[in-house]
Amino acid sequence: MEKQKKAVVVTGFGPFGEHSVNASWVAVQEFERLGLGNGVDLHVYEVPVEYQAVQRLIPGLWKKHRPQLTVHVGVSGMASTVTLEKCGHNVGYKGLDNCQFCPDTQCCVEGGPECLDSIIDMDVVCKRVTAAGLDVLFTVSTDAGRYLCDFTYYTSLHQSRGKSVFIHVPPLGKPYTGEQLGKAVKAIIEVILDMLEQAEDQINCDHKH
Template sequence: MISLGVKRKEVVIASRKSRFGPFGEHAVNASWIAVQELEKLGLRDDVDLHVYEVPVEYQTVQRLIPALWKKHSPQLVVHVGVSGMATTVTLEKCGHNVGYKGLDNCRFCPGSQCCVEGGPECIDSIIDMDTVCKRVSALGLDVTVTISKDAGRYLCDFTYYTSLYQSRGRSAFVHVPPLGKPYTAEQLGRALQAIIEEMLDVLEHSEDKINCQHEH
């Protein structure tokens, strides 16, 4: 994170375990494999990358996400999850607060069926996902990137909203399809690398613009 003249930035990547553990409904957890590929590739030299695997448990998410923000004070947190319905790499624009009825891996569901009682119904990421999508698509990668406004009202959406609420919008969520449907781990890793670097660029330019306006 840029603060007090410190040039190094920190990015936290939190990958969701699949619904029934690392394997369960999919032969492998595509999101975790894709993040491991990203780790191999790395990001640009001025970025410190921290990777975590997040259990599919509401109560763990409520403890872990604030703890990660407190520990790292990162410039950005990017959450990655696998979607069995996805055929593209999908950038989620927002997280939702209510409608969580599915049981997690501990057979638990919040009694309120919401992330933050009294919180706004929806929180948008401060990152312009349309711009990120256009930029990544223009790079000519062999991966299709699309936009979504509904992360699914399960642990992906719950995690995203929790992180957006904690960070005042300085979070992102990327859904990837199962491996081989149609992309390889290497393709997904390269896509994540390009997406995150474009997110950082968009975030930095928007902050520079805000700072410039404040100076005037």
């Protein structure tokens, strides 16, 4: 019996502010070129830096693809490493988006919990990708910045019941190339898919006994 392909959705962001070329979208395109092999149904999207677009798009992607994993990549001008975000935050959104809009409530999901954590253990992911010996530094963070990145992450975690991750990349050339970032994204996703598969095998194993 052939194993059903697992759907993975990966998003990067479009241009905003001084980021006329968004390193996250460059990284995602480089990653898409490398791919994840035949066992994975990969779907890649560029997300506009707009709150209302995110609120429409993220639930739509979930309904359309029912992904095993959703991975969002964003750029951070303050980052100098590839940063694995552990959680998304619900409130504190005051920064205006590309449409000069910001939610009146300054929150993602009214009545939602203040923080939502990914079900993926980012500390383990960080250790494993660091051990893979890429020429990129990885770190872990609990603050995705209260702008579109954080907003997208929380929206996605809420939609996927925690089966989402967010990766922050530095701007291009500070210090990494698009190619290096693409390889880093690929390595992270492969580690996570492996972790999810091991967890699934464990559950199936427990059910058999």
